[in-house]
Amino acid sequence: MFQSQTANSSPMPVEALIAEIDRADSAASLLAAVRTLAAARDPAAIPTLIRVLGFNNPGAAVAAVGGLVGIGKPAVVPLLEQLDSYNYGARAWAIRALSEIRDPRALEILVGAASDFALSVRRGAAKGLGSLHWTDLPECDRPVSQQKALDTLLPTTRDPEWVVRYAAIVGLETLGSNLTAELSDRLETIATCFESLEREDDELAVRARASLARGRVTRLLQ
Amino acid sequence: MQPSSQVDAIPAPSMTIEQAIANLKQTEDPSARYYAAWWLGRFRVRENAAIAALIDALSDDRDRSPDGGYPLRRNAAKALGKLGDDRAVSPLIDSLSCHDYYVRESAAQALEELGDARAIRPLVKLLEGGVEAAVFVPGKPHLVQPYDSVLEALGTLHATDALSDIQPFLDHPVPRVQYAASRALYQLTGDTQYGDRLVRALRERDLQLRRAALMDLGAIGYLDAAEAVSETHAENSLKLIALKGILEKNLDTDAPHLDSAIVEVMQYMDRLL
Structure with a gap:
């Protein structure tokens, strides 16, 4: 904007x-x-x-x-x-x-919102959690905050609503591309999560988005 | 984009299957029957006893609304559409001649879901008289037949023989009926002029019409509409559903190959989350 x-x-x-x-x-x-x-x-x-x-x-x-x-x-x-x-x-x-x-001061609120009862709130929170501007945080705070976002997003990929799972994948993909050095090994966790969604999710659209995200994250791993 | 209207609806099944079937079969309490018919469809109860009881309910004469309608038949038809059992096809075809408009509408939609070509000819019969006959019932909010449901069903059922019966409805005065005709003709011919008609409908002033066009484009999976769908003035949740339809219709189920057009659809979706 x-x-x-x-x-x-x-x-x-x-x-x-x-x-x-x-x-x-x-x-x-x-x-x-x-x-x-x-x-x-x-x-x-x-x-x-x-x-x-x-x-x-x-x-x-x-x-x-x-x-x-x-x-x-x-x-x-x-x-x-x-x-x-x-x-x-x-x-x-x-x-x-x-x-x-995308201001990281909203982290706690978005963590809570990821389990809100309205799906549009969960959907927005899942995408938002992955795309916070982590560099706004002091360097020493980044690993804990990113871990918190990761711990919220991974279970959100099992949400009952397809659109929330889709948003969690988008959030995880963005988070994965911006992981701080201390958490770089978490990229494999994220890739594994995408792999299983690609295989197992009931919705074709979610499987396709997981496949796209897996490809992108795998390129980062290499 | 009204978050409060998107509350999850995952009611716990508070009844057992046996109870639901028993409730449907008894005749004392009409509201328990009505609810049981809905419940069996909602929870996809595909047991023989459920199918048989729902088919019986299609000819129920006890549950009547003040205007002479058959509420139980409407719910039973809807449920049978969800259960995917061929035995329902013939009784649902009979329901297409019920006096109650809403029973005919539910039956047409159910027959679309069941995907059985036997329904084509009886559905085409409801289009008899063409656009001239397709007028509003005096004092009612609906036309003499559920034209939009019938046209949509004919598209889904690949009724290519019915092209000339469907075509005139492109010019019906009710936009919703025009859209249904466009949708069916696109499905039957793959001709982009019909998809483009629906794309133009995304710019209608009336939000309800824009929503209807969104759902139609999602249903036919019209790839060229992806960008226009993402820019429509309507709720993100509906645009996401329409784009999901477009995405899935253009993906191979077994080996999703992500070409650039497919990735573009997902990028539109990502932005709407």
């Missing part, structure tokens, strides 16, 4: 955009207002975008997640701090945003 030219040169200050969201009297005008605020990529918009996650309006929530992901790191602490006060839907959207921002 990058800042668009129009957003940068927008004559509308963020306060005015926020006021538009509060004034919106239809789903369409709300969506338009959230999209504009999201495009501003302004950290001042964070509390309002987080508030939109709880509006029970999927279109607006998608736009707000996009805005929070675009803002990135500054949104992480506000998202984490308010997580417990969210209603169920808002929490799912917040976890989705955290998965996509």
Whole structure:
């Protein structure tokens, strides 16, 4: 995501955009207002975008997640701090945003989300856990954190829902390509996991994705 | 993309198979019968006694809805579609002439699932009169026949002899029926013009229509649609299901060969997770 030219040169200050969201009297005008605020990529918009996650309006929530992901790191602490006060839907959207921002401070939340009861939350968490920006962590903390992600993702490849298993494979593949030196031997564990999924999973799509991931990881092993 | 609507539904089987069959066979409690019929399909109970009781239920006269429908027959037809037993084909064909529209719809869908060519001719019969006859029943939310289910079934059943019966429905005023015709004609001819019609439907203003087109493209596995599917304004969960259909239809079950088009489909899927 990058800042668009129009957003940068927008004559509308963020306060005015926020006021538009509060004034919106239809789903369409709300969506338009959230999209504009999201495009501003302004950290001042964070509390309002987080508030939109709880509006029970999927279109607006998608736009707000996009805005929070675009803002990135500054949104992480506000998202984490308010997580417990969210209603169920808002929490799912917040976890989705955290998965996509990829900040390792979300590790614990994503570990928990990988066994959430809603499959879309598990799906997002599984992909997010594998693709955290590990280099944001001090070097000494990386092995423990990556191990935790690995310990969560391996059992997630046995989730009852095919799409969660598929996401766990994608997460493991990304994690495998970014393992810190201390954990380099875990790459074989990951490859073995892909091999058995390729053979045994009930769903052809999952077997195919495991096969692709196994090929990629095996190339790293050589 | 409404996370709250994607809650897992894996109810524990709280009944035994014997109980479910007994519940279906008794006649005192209609709601227990109705539930048992659903349950036997949901948990894929392929025992002879279950099949026989479900087939009996297709001619049940006791369970009637206020508008004269046959709720138990609807559920029994749905369950028989899931159980894959040939003995159900002939009774389901009889159900295609039931007075209850929803029984006919469930029977057409079940016959599609059973994949038996004996159903082709009776299904084509429901298209009689063509588009002119395919009007709404006054005061009801449905047409005189379950055209979309019938057309979809004919596509799945490789009813190439029915091409000229299906073709006119491309111009039916109801979009859902047009899509079903496109889907069937693509399956029967492999002609990309029909797949492309469904791709265009992904840009409809109505979300329900975009969702329907997504499911149709997934069902026919139209590879050229992968990118358009991934960019459709709809829930990621539905787009993932459609792309899964496309992926699987284009893979060899025994030795999945991952060519570049296949890898591309998976890349679209990866981005939607």
